[in-house]
Amino acid sequence: MKKTEGGKVVKLESVKAACQDCSLRELCLPLGLNANDLSALDSLIKRTRKLKKGEFVYQIGQPLTSLYAIRAGSAKTCEIAATGEVQITGFHLAGELLGVDGISADRHHCDAVALESTEVCEIPFDKLEQLAHDVPGLQHQLFKIFSREIVHDSEHLLMLGKMNAEERLAVCLLSFSHRFQELGYSSSDFKLSMSRQDLGDYLGLALETVSRLFSRFQDEGLLAVDGRRIQILDSVRLAAVAGTGAINIPTHKFSN
Amino acid sequence: MKKTEGGKVVKLESVKAACQDCSLRELCLPLGLNANDLSALDSLIKRTRKLKKGEFVYQIGQPLTSLYAIRAGSAKTCEIAATGEVQITGFHLAGELLGVDGISADRHHCDAVALESTEVCEIPFDKLEQLAHDVPGLQHQLFKIFSREIVHDSEHLLMLGKMNAEERLAVCLLSFSHRFQELGYSSSDFKLSMSRQDLGDYLGLALETVSRLFSRFQDEGLLAVDGRRIQILDSVRLAAVAGTGAINIPTHKFSN
DNA sequence: CGTTGAGTTGACTGATCTCAAATACGGTGG
């Protein structure tokens, strides 16, 4: 995760601060974009929006104009049923792209809401498409990002369709653990930015059930829970509760 | 849905039979591709594979080489939990594209299985990407198709996370009704190609629950059920059971 | 220092699952 001073693939020093450690790095850097391409991408960005907790990145029905890369903070995307019930389809951390739902119908299909003070880069979609055409590899990278979202959704479907409450929460916590680690934070000690209600709406559980599960996991010595601060005390057993398969523990994974 | 002899937007007569009424038409025709582009697309297609019921279009772990457009028949895509439990992430009819899950990691993330005698066109992905670069609008069209899959998944998530068993089955049946209609078949009288078990694995329910729901819907006069043949007798009430919002009734949809 | 929202915990309820058995169906071989 550490960058030594002399960048190897890309001369990071030469581009604006915006992209070099921003949310888009997952989108850009794996490409091996050269400095020119990177700064082209950089110049796409319309503006950086700062959002307070609870503010919308976009809302259902708004015309799609841009995608949004989370630069800092976190967000949830919410589907709303006719009855008013909410299903959270994803929690999104720094480095992730929001808004792909809107491409299909040229307007957003879900709400995206900041879970805390959050900063997003607004990337006009038409310009991004143009750039994807002009820059070799960017089209492929976008396909991959979209595909990754589909894969994530199908894992979420498996969770909601086949797992019991314990497994769901365990999988969810391990996923956070893994993603925080990838962002350079502790994988075993973190503060969640969402409420029990949000977790329930993501996991397909009542908030009381989520709360009870936290208590149970704490009693069993898997976690230390203090409100939204979570410490994973026994990741091996937590993974066992998760039913193995779903998410790999960040130690090592069998190759094949 | 009917094609009169003289095509209007595209001179269909001038291209090979392969694409003109094939599964890819959703992918191609909305573009207003000209005849040259269409035949370029046509020439991409590696081969048409005929599959018997139960055969794999692709399997988890196989390297991604192609996407597959369903030309006739139907398929399911299945996620497998570590415990061996199956979650079906989608049922796919003619005109739909399979395999997008595999782009993310260059290998397939789920199984795709024919539900009946099925024919798919194999489209080498690298060539498709090249064509997407060369043909104006195809890139955008692919983005849209991928986005549509994400939207569908999030509706599925809402179903599994927030709906009760009745609502789930009703939504599912209305979705089939709508899709059959779009393919030119009856929207109120059709034969399902999947088992009760498959429906349960899609809906996050036990097969017995699905069976009981069919019986109940029949008792209530919503459906006539004869094994896998389903007649929708009261689509208005069925939509009411579905909780409205989820899927539009196939009469007419508001334009924009 | 009262108000408000978030979280925890308990008691009870019920929708759905599981287990089990009966029945119908579809395909196959004689």
Place this chain on the structure above:
DNA sequence: CCACCGTATTTGAGATCAGTCAACTCAACG
């Protein structure tokens, strides 16, 4: 064309996981 077999489906009865309703605690905030 029919009998037979295995699979799919239906139906019943009982068990259970998670939801609902409700009360209480706690922390943040004006």
